[in-house]
Amino acid sequence: MKYVDEFRKSGLIHKVAGAIRAINPQGEINIMEVCGTHTQNFFRFGLDKLLPRNLNFIAGPGCPVCVSSQEYIDQAIAYTQDKDIILVTFGDMLRVPGSRSSLEQARARRGNVFVAYSALDALSFARRYPQKKIVFLAVGFETTASTIALSILQAKKEKLRNIFFHSSLKTIPIAIQYLLRDKKLSLSGFLCPGHVSTIIGSRAYEFIPEKYGIGCCVAGFEPLDILEGVYLLLRQIVKKSPAVENQYKRAVTGSGNLRAQKIIAEVFRQCDASWRGLGRIPKSGLRLQDTFSCFDAQKMLPVKVKLPAPGPRAKKCRCAEVIKGLIKPDACPLFSKACSPENPYGPCMVSAEGTCNAYYKYKKDA
Amino acid sequence: MKIKSITGDFAEVESGRLIRKVNIKMLPKVKAGDYVIVHAGFAIEKIDPDKAKETLKLIDEIC
Numbered sequence: 001m002k003y004v005d006e007f008r009k010s011g012l013i014h015k016v017a018g019a020i021r022a023i024n025p026q027g028e029i030n031i032m033e034v035c036g037t038h039t040q041n042f043f044r045f046g047l048d049k050l051l052p053r054n055l056n057f058i059a060g061p062g063c064p065v066c067v068s069s070q071e072y073i074d075q076a077i078a079y080t081q082d083k084d085i086i087l088v089t090f091g092d093m094l095r096v097p098g099s100r101s102s103l104e105q106a107r108a109r110r111g112n113v114f115v116a117y118s119a120l121d122a123l124s125f126a127r128r129y130p131q132k133k134i135v136f137l138a139v140g141f142e143t144t145a146s147t148i149a150l151s152i153l154q155a156k157k158e159k160l161r162n163i164f165f166h167s168s169l170k171t172i173p174i175a176i177q178y179l180l181r182d183k184k185l186s187l188s189g190f191l192c193p194g195h196v197s198t199i200i201g202s203r204a205y206e207f208i209p210e211k212y213g214i215g216c217c218v219a220g221f222e223p224l225d226i227l228e229g230v231y232l233l234l235r236q237i238v239k240k241s242p243a244v245e246n247q248y249k250r251a252v253t254g255s256g257n258l259r260a261q262k263i264i265a266e267v268f269r270q271c272d273a274s275w276r277g278l279g280r281i282p283k284s285g286l287r288l289q290d291t292f293s294c295f296d297a298q299k300m301l302p303v304k305v306k307l308p309a310p311g312p313r314a315k316k317c318r319c320a321e322v323i324k325g326l327i328k329p330d331a332c333p334l335f336s337k338a339c340s341p342e343n344p345y346g347p348c349m350v351s352a353e354g355t356c357n358a359y360y361k362y363k364k365d366a
Numbered sequence: 367m368k369i370k371s372i373t374g375d376f377a378e379v380e381s382g383r384l385i386r387k388v389n390i391k392m393l394p395k396v397k398a399g400d401y402v403i404v405h406a407g408f409a410i411e412k413i414d415p416d417k418a419k420e421t422l423k424l425i426d427e428i429c
Binding site for chain 2: 147150358
């Protein structure tokens with residue numbers, strides 16, 4: 001078993017889709033998926049075409065690039081103006097628009113922006129260029145937080161003094177809680193993210209059925225995973241028996257990866273965080289503990305940026321509503337006109353995990 | 367991705383013809399031949415083959 005092909009068998013996919021149609025749910029059912037990879041794969045494998053029309057899939061704030069605030073991007077760009085700094089980032093941050101330009105444009109001007117696949121790559125830069133200051137853009141959710149925490153521990157072990165982490169790390173359960181409190185969204189259930197859940201465990205979602213009476217299901221990323229997740233969730237919705245179900249048992253346990261959780265808690269502490277589209281959510285972010293402040297870019301290399309008043313096009317961009325699931329991307333006046341993957345205006349169009357990007361690629365002409 | 371070999375905190379993993387070196391500090395008990403989920407250069411969880419079979423059986427029973 002290679003854990004890929006087995007979960008992509010078209011015969012089974014059609015059968016499970018048939019079982020979902022056989023449940024024949026009535027009324028509008030709004031399922032939010034809080035993971036960019038779910039959104040992408042849902043369209044990529046054409047699953048949307050197999051399911052009843054009254055099942056609405058709403059892409060929640062599950063793409064870390066899309067929810068990075070404009071201020072954060074502006075701070076990253078401000079770092080590039082210092083010729084002693086090398087900025088290291090995950091690739092999909094490059095094209096995210098700040099208020100005036102993007103990191104890609106900053107790289108073209110100054111040449112001190114590098115793309116890394118892992119936070120450990122930033123450590124290699126620090127070793128190779130001891131006379132430079134390396135700033136790593138720590139962007140992501142719990143999954144990425146664990147990898148960055150381990151990299152910081154490694155930097156401490158090696159006594160690296162020229163590496164700094166600019167954290168915009170965020171936590172998913174608190175964002176879900178924030179969305180559940182929003183009366184404008186009438187959600188029927190959540191499809192919870194696979195990889196975040198490997199770290200935090202499926203029990204982290206127990207508050208959703210217990211406090212808000214809404215069901216949820218952790219699901220993997222292959223087409224059969226997503227469909228089985230939808231099937232299990234729909235059964236909960238129809239039976240009106242909300243619970244936390246776990247479809248992705250091969251990778252997600254009830255308690256999650258305890259070692260990873262311990263590492264995250266050792267290096268980071270909770271803080272308030274700004275989410276593009278959602279605003280400031282208390283305790284939804286992670287920043288470095290005081291014991292690691294020598295690696296904290298916000299403390300060691302503070303930058304202040306002033307956001308300009310939004311221009312006419314910024315006022316038209318509706319990414320904020322897309323992230324909240326209030327509108328579909330094609331309801332935005334910029335979608336596929338002023339804003340496309342080649343020339344993105346809003347953050348949801350930039351990342352391959354972004355909702356507008358997925359819509360543009362798979363649904364534009366549908 | 368499947369673990370080919372382990373050296374200290376790092377493992378060589380493969381998926382098809384792609385071979386990568388990943389950090390396995392989060393999963394101290396993994397061994398060669400295990401499948402792991404890889405995220406940003408780190409193995410974050412081991413895939414449980416029995417649970418995978420159980421899920422496929424459940425999917426088969428839905429229909």
